[in-house]
Amino acid sequence: MPPSSWAAARSASSVRLTQRATVYGEDIASGLYSQVLIRSLRCRLISRNTNNTGLPTFDRAEDMAGRDFWFDPTAYIPEGSQVEVDGIRWQLKAGTFQSLGDCTPPAAKMCMAVRQQVASF
């Protein structure tokens, strides 16, 4: 699913990148996302579930855990990477990366992110 239309339509300049992320790549041997690719990436996680149509009817907790991940437009993040923001891991969904704005570098970059499970709540 592409990033939500409301978010895509949001003015790029209105999103302040006030959070910081560590970007992780996969360690081939272990399969874990343990290779640090970028530290202190300027970013912002924005909830995708802000409609006013009533209660959502998702099946599981992870379906509520989708966010739009806006990040520093000068940065390059490989698709399929994970990011950690405030101690929480998020999987960046391949195929949802967008550059916004008709300029170089783009005014903003964003993609869809899904929270990763912790061992137990």
Place this chain on the structure above:
Amino acid sequence: MADPAPFNAAAMLQYIQTLVAGLSGLQQTYIGAPESIATRVNAFVTIGDTTPRPKANQLAQRNPEVMVTFAYRVAGAEQNAELTVCSLVDELTMAVYADRTLGGTSQSAELNMGINREPAYMDIGASEVRRYVVLITGLQTASTP
């Protein structure tokens, strides 16, 4: 045929989880379907049908099902995913046939992979995975009032 095994779904599930965790090349094994996966090569073990039936006076039987789902995070490596799944399936098959009592938790276990005729891919926590399901069916017997 081996001695009857009592109704104990958890024991069969946990035995199979231990069996699966020992497969070479597997990086993470879960009991229950995870919301996301931590590694590239994963498996999760879940309980299926456990419907009982009367066997005789004061005797019931059932064929409990345990599903082993292999989940390989593809990330563009479809060939590696397919070949790894092949190895895991072969190894699990031999492990089950080495002890069809599943450590005494089943009288006789059978394998069924017929659900996998079409290649299946799924999304787990925003990661695309190749999914392959192995259905292990046991036989358990219980005395009833």
